[in-house]
Amino acid sequence: MTLRGCLRLFIVCVLLVAMTAVCAFGSFTLAQQTVVDLGASGFRVDDPVQTLRCFAMQQCADESANEAPPLLLTPLLTATSADSTFAAISTPAPQAAQMPTATPLPTVAALPTSLPPVDPRAITILLLGIDQRRAMQDDGPFRTDTMILLHVNPARRTVGVLSLPRDLWVRIPGFGEARINTANFKGDAAAYPGGGPALAMDTIYENFGLRVDKYLLVNFEVFITLVDTIAPDGVPVTVTEFIDDPHYPDEAEGYNPVRFEPGDYRMDAETLLQYARTRATQGGDFDRARRQQQVLDAGRAHVLSAGGIVTFISQAPYLWGQLQDNFSTNLELNDILSLGQLMGSIQPDDIRYSVISNLHVVPGTSDDGQQILIPNFDSIRDLVVRTFYPPDLSGAELQARLREEAAPIHVWNGTQVSNLARDTKHWLEAQGYSITDIDSEQNRYRRQTEIQVYGHYSWTAQALADSLGVPSDRILPSGDRKIARGVLILLGADAPAIISG
Template sequence: MTPELRISAVRRFPFRWLAWLWILLVLGLGGGLGVLSYRLAFQEALRVSSPLLTGEKPPSSSGASFDHPVAIPEWTGRERVNILILGIDQREGEPGPWRTDTIMIATLDPVGLSAGLLSIPRDLWVTIPGFGENRINTAHFLGDAYGYPGGGIALAQETIRYNFGIPIAYYVRVNFTAFEKAIDLLGGIDLCVPESIDDPHYPDAHYGYEPFHLDAGCQHLDGRTALKYARTRATRGGDFDRMRRQQEVIRAVRERVLRLNMLPALIARAPALWETLKDGIRTNLTLEEMIALARLAARIPDEKIRMVTIGPSMTRPYTTPDGAEVLVRIPEKVREALADLFGPQLPRLEARVAVQNGTLRPGLATRVADSLRGLGAEIVEIGNADRFDYPETQILVRPGAQEAGRQVAGWLGLPPTAIREVQDLRCACDLLIRLGADFPER
């Protein structure tokens, strides 16, 4: 997607707005939690704040500014903006590929003036296009390892689109070293730990263990401790607690930036700070796009910023045929949460669907039809197939309905190879789902 930007000349550079620039990107960085916002604040500061650096006329702590004409981009697009945030488990000296330890999607609605953040559990069992079923955190690894066009980031984006219907134009990838440094450059963060954490098997940088303990209560965390707090799964809720803690860290960073007027000092140190952080970040957002999005974020009230996790009410545990313990989606629950967070951009199924049971499992077609109906599909027929020994599930589509077939395959956790075009479906439908023995009812 090509962003719509308009450049406007502003004579007074508002440091309060620069704080919003920082906060916007803090909200969206998951594993990086604030790194990209450093980059943006520093690069923009270098461009417009030479008087501060030379000592000519520094701004006051109240947000006063100096008189220099500054061309500041403005976001004029009306479509929702989605940004994929990946925190990678990159260890020192390793060339990769890497799995993603953190997966989040930040979203901004420029028309409704709202924003949100979605956390996705890394053990979620999904279809990775071209690679079959696997944990969602392997998409980035597989894309880099096997030369997927655009690499691991592109395959992670396509995996999100295929399984959730969320189109993503932008990405930010951050490693853990950059995260630690970013928190330390803020002077640490303050948060209240709801329960004591004791993790004797917290991983170190060399595939060993670095035991981690943190007492319950309100305290100040440096970058290293904040990273451990955001990564550990050694509490009763496992990965669900871990996602909640990551969002707590986001709130803590945001609170620190708002509460302390830190920007003048940080801007003065901009060149050295960016040099410290730059190796840990990769993004396709340009400086102008980030500034424009920050101006948009400045107009969004706090009560219209939401944080959502795909949690235990939207998933169920599942053991794969290979014995791996993973999570699978409850499609209608996930769909409801995504529609609430992302709004009407999520595509509805514009197709008529028939479901046939080609197995000996009683009521299978009805259960699948009910699930699809809860996702907004129009079910026109439920019944049995012409026989009950079909080994494989197929989605038979009429010519021109391939996209609807891919959408249903994503909802049901079926690979793209399950879709087959048929000239005559012999029903008043656009898609015929013929359930076979391999259908993954979980």
């Protein structure tokens, strides 16, 4: 295959990885830079944007033209049916005693908080992951194992990523109340217009008032093939807690026990998938959603490395042959090209990750005995606003919200550094915070500072994270009763540099 042909496949595969890995859109820009670098080294290589447009749309510009295509997003197109060649297994949710029963859910018109006006240039994409392996001869229909909303706002140059727990109890249009992960199954089984993905998109709008424009549905063969091919030596991942899952499902009907000790690893594709899918931690599905985001970001970083780019180009024909039957989408080529260009101008700090967690739901039991998560619509709508439409609050407005929450703030030293909790307390008080108390963790070998939230104190937790430079994925809901309520700052080895900087 010629270099031009490899580049064609490379760009398509990069865009597939970008959508699957949520935030790897920036690889498109890196591909352009790679072309520039190769050109400077004496290679004759076409611009990837023009190559792909020529290849897929038969719009071949003169080689002397240098103008990039205009940015044009085309949201609100009609969903098409998903490819019905996938299959999934639904892992049972852990049982719990004395849970509240499900209550009737409000309609979207009765939801207590309205979303901000939608920018017509913004686009919201639903990423659906289903558990299909070639070893399982199941023709579907299928539940979704993973549901992630991706919101891209070209005017604000921001991206929001929101993970939805699969046990979330919602109203599915035309089918009554059920877990959200059954929407794709019901849509495909009942020949809903647009198929399962369209019903999943309509379900999100019905319950949260959030219109979804596009979808991408993939199976796990995509993940495994990409990682095995692009990162044959594994992907670096840091495990922060002990995980022991004797009931992790295998590729058939049995179990394949998995176990992870805290530490730094290079994980192959199968191990990464196990790490991302297991729910055998205290936070269950919520922890799993965060690990999925961690794994996707680690994969993105590897693909964007110089070695990842070279491997991607060399393996492009093989990848395309392996992956083309393992995903379905209603994204048009113009959408993909425009998103790829746009993401090159979005900074990592403008990508916000969130998870609908136990701060936003109440565990319960449905009338037929299913263990479910009953949504707190006020809290979820607030999370959607903070993730997709982050408000530009003045200092006075932020302080007003912090006073309204009145969160007790606890600071614990998780390191061997003497007086770190005391010094951090003084540093935070100088920033205007009132600290309730300080203490030390029993195990004082924490690497990274983490913020745990006990109750509904999201504004305080985010403000503390911003002050300390702690990323959003290390703001964690907790129910371990280390404290009764409030916000707990667990200081890691990175804390001394933070408060001395």
